[in-house]
Amino acid sequence: xxxxxxxxxxxxxxxxxxxxxITVLQRxxxxxxxxxxxxxxxxxxxxxALEMRIALIKLVAGMIVCGVFAVTETExxxxxxxxxxxxxxxxxxxxxxxLLVSTGALGLGRxxxxxxxxxSGVGIASSMILVGLGLLQLGLARQPIAIGFGLLTLIxxxxxxxxALEPSIAMVGLLAIVHIGIALSLSIVALDIDxxxxxxxxxx
Amino acid sequence: xxxxxxxxxxxxxLLFAITGxxxxxxxxxxxxxxWAGTIAGIIAAILAILIIYLPMDTPISIFGASLRVASQxxxxxxxxxxxxxxxxxxxxxxLAGGFLLAGAWIARPIRMFFALGLIILALIAASLxxxxxxxxxxxxxxxxxxxxxxxxxxxxxxxxxxxxxLTLYTFAMLAILLVGRIIDxxxxxxEKLGLFDLAFLLLGIGFxxxxxxxxxxxxxxxxxxxxxxxxxxxxxxxLQGAALFLLLQFLSNYEWLRTKAYLFQAxxxxxxxxxxxxALWSATQDKIVKSGSYAFLSDLGMMLIAVGxxxxxxxxxxxxISGVRVVVLACWSFGMSYMKHPVTDQEDNLxxxxxxxxxLAKAAIIFSMLSLAxxxxxxxxxxxxxxxxLLTPDDSYAxxxxxxSMAGISLATFRCARFLLMGIRDQIEIKISRKEKIYLMGGIxxxxxxxxxxxxxxxxxxxxxxxxxxxxx
Numbered sequence: 001x002x003x004x005x006x007x008x009x010x011x012x013x014x015x016x017x018x019x020x021x022i023t024v025l026q027r028x029x030x031x032x033x034x035x036x037x038x039x040x041x042x043x044x045x046x047x048x049a050l051e052m053r054i055a056l057i058k059l060v061a062g063m064i065v066c067g068v069f070a071v072t073e074t075e076x077x078x079x080x081x082x083x084x085x086x087x088x089x090x091x092x093x094x095x096x097x098x099l100l101v102s103t104g105a106l107g108l109g110r111x112x113x114x115x116x117x118x119x120s121g122v123g124i125a126s127s128m129i130l131v132g133l134g135l136l137q138l139g140l141a142r143q144p145i146a147i148g149f150g151l152l153t154l155i156x157x158x159x160x161x162x163x164a165l166e167p168s169i170a171m172v173g174l175l176a177i178v179h180i181g182i183a184l185s186l187s188i189v190a191l192d193i194d195x196x197x198x199x200x201x202x203x204x
Numbered sequence: 205x206x207x208x209x210x211x212x213x214x215x216x217x218l219l220f221a222i223t224g225x226x227x228x229x230x231x232x233x234x235x236x237x238x239w240a241g242t243i244a245g246i247i248a249a250i251l252a253i254l255i256i257y258l259p260m261d262t263p264i265s266i267f268g269a270s271l272r273v274a275s276q277x278x279x280x281x282x283x284x285x286x287x288x289x290x291x292x293x294x295x296x297x298x299l300a301g302g303f304l305l306a307g308a309w310i311a312r313p314i315r316m317f318f319a320l321g322l323i324i325l326a327l328i329a330a331s332l333x334x335x336x337x338x339x340x341x342x343x344x345x346x347x348x349x350x351x352x353x354x355x356x357x358x359x360x361x362x363x364x365x366x367x368x369x370l371t372l373y374t375f376a377m378l379a380i381l382l383v384g385r386i387i388d389x390x391x392x393x394x395e396k397l398g399l400f401d402l403a404f405l406l407l408g409i410g411f412x413x414x415x416x417x418x419x420x421x422x423x424x425x426x427x428x429x430x431x432x433x434x435x436x437x438x439x440x441x442x443l444q445g446a447a448l449f450l451l452l453q454f455l456s457n458y459e460w461l462r463t464k465a466y467l468f469q470a471x472x473x474x475x476x477x478x479x480x481x482x483a484l485w486s487a488t489q490d491k492i493v494k495s496g497s498y499a500f501l502s503d504l505g506m507m508l509i510a511v512g513x514x515x516x517x518x519x520x521x522x523x524x525i526s527g528v529r530v531v532v533l534a535c536w537s538f539g540m541s542y543m544k545h546p547v548t549d550q551e552d553n554l555x556x557x558x559x560x561x562x563x564l565a566k567a568a569i570i571f572s573m574l575s576l577a578x579x580x581x582x583x584x585x586x587x588x589x590x591x592x593x594l595l596t597p598d599d600s601y602a603x604x605x606x607x608x609s610m611a612g613i614s615l616a617t618f619r620c621a622r623f624l625l626m627g628i629r630d631q632i633e634i635k636i637s638r639k640e641k642i643y644l645m646g647g648i649x650x651x652x653x654x655x656x657x658x659x660x661x662x663x664x665x666x667x668x669x670x671x672x673x674x675x676x677x
């Protein structure tokens with residue numbers, strides 16, 4: 001499957017762009033679509049170290065995660081007194097922060113300590129960007145779903161490198177369960193809060 | 205060749221299946237708190253007894269039928285094993301969890317608390333059974349995921365404690381998984397590449413998160429304010445218990461780790477710092493619930509001082525302190541649940557003077573705080589005394605931290621007692637049922653008994669590490 005290796009840099013770039021856009025856009029279902037694309041790119045990059053059929057587990061888990069978030073975002077959007085999403089930071093600030101973190105992560109990825117023989121340079125670069133932007137998303141997030149995006153981006157970045165170090169189906173499967181579990185629990189919390197807002201709105 | 209007759213069952217599958225079925229049953233009964241809690245507690249206790257005493261890998265006869273329970277279950281190249289290394293530990297956690305679940309109905313936690321609590325117990329058991337055991341970090345992460353649902357509040361902005369717990373446990377999972385990869389390289393490669401320090405650093409970060417060593421403690425006081433006290437008690441007791449057993453497994457399995465002298469010095473130092481710092485925070489809080497949460501942190505610090513002793517006696521004492529904490533925190537959260545009762549609906553602000561909380565609940569709160577302080581005749585005293593006797597004359601820092609911790613939490617208890625007891629005399633108290641009185645009184649009496657007769661609990665809890673041969677005396 002030479003095309004997988006040949007076009008891997010595209011997947012790395014796309015994963016970085018999607019993570020950056022998720023950081024910048026703090027609301028809406030567009031983020032869910034971007035997250036799905038990010039999972040696709042991460043599965044592609046994982047397939048550099050693992051068999052394609054094992055990497056597809058990651059993609060399937062990602063699709064389930066995005067489905068859960070899509071349903072949650074739809075439900076939250078329906079409430080008459082919608083879930084309050086206070087923008088703590090401006091759009092311009094988030095753009096600059098995302099660019100700075102991405103640049104720093106790329107530079108850090110080129111350090112000799114991260115040049116591992118089992119992992120391609122493309123994988124390391126993508127991993128560092130996703131980990132960096134995941135941490136940034138966690139720092140900027142206040143709402144459960146936004147925190148979920150940050151955690152999943154962080155874990156995805158980690159998996160790109162870790163799958164090369166621990167190429168086992170059990171590990172990929174367990175981490176897929178972690179992804180789905182995080183999405184489900186955060187959706188439950190978000191919907192619970194939204195239900196409370198609806199009840200208060202009905203009372204008032 | 206003789207054929208082996210009889211049915212063969214796998215213990216890990218049985219454990220997961222029974223726990224799962226019990227969780228479904230109590231989920232169906234979720235509107236009936238008493239029955240859900242009682243069934244959850246009884247099933248957890250039965251499972252604990254079976255885990256500890258059921259013969260495995262040998263044929264047993266039940267009503268004429270021959271049965272063989274295998275201790276191992278292989279799946280996807282990994283295995284879950286219920287063996288001598290972990291049976292007592294898992295049994296202990298199930299017993300502790302069952303004790304908390306059985307009494308939780310008084311506190312009226314969220315409806316799905318009992319079902320989710322059983323699921324957490326199964327995940328913690330999985331973390332202790334999985335081989336290679338570094339995969340335990342993933343199961344602890346899943347336990348944190350479920351804990352988030354238990355800790356979450358319906359109010360906007362009041363779930364930060366649970367969200368912070370999940371975030372921190374994710375960092376810990378990544379750190380521990382990386383340590384696993386480093387260890388797999390083998391000692392020679394690790395030395396050649398100079399990765400010892402990195403492994404220690406990652407291990408330190410992971411366990412600092414698991415043991416809520418500051419600054420990774422913040423989710424506890426935040427959750428104390430936002431969450432039902434009993435839910436927080438259950439999550440903290442079970443998660444920290446699992447962390448302690450995971451640490452003991454690391455020490456037992458890796459000689460290069462337990463032979464590093466500075467490791468135990470570091471644990472002792474971290475524990476001592478946590479003990480006095482948390483006691484200081486506890487004494488200076490304005491809210492009882494936060495004061496109690498910091499007192500718990502100080503107690504954790506004492507447990508770490510015991511672990512940091514590096515001897516079998518120290519590990520046994522740490523387990524004893526952990527076991528006593530289950531009773532003490534249950535008592536505390538029973539009492540605290542009346543502070544958040546719909547009738548009172550008050551801020552437990554220590555500046556206020558009103559407190560229509562029932563007298564028995566006040567007694568439970570004060571007694572449990574005194575136990576966390578480690579005063580004589582309370583459940584916490586044997587642990588504190590044990591730590592003081594274990595410390596050598598060189599450990600002046602740990603010794604001073606222990607004394608300061610006792611003094612600080614005693615001061616916190618005095619402030620809480622002043623608020624609780626000096627209420628307006630003609631204030632009408634909340635009426636509580638006879639069953640609730642029995643549970644509240646039972647918690648206090650049990651704590652007193654452990655304080656006066658520590659031999660009721662400590663020797664049994666010490667047996668838990670008997671399977672970890674490198675840590676046993």
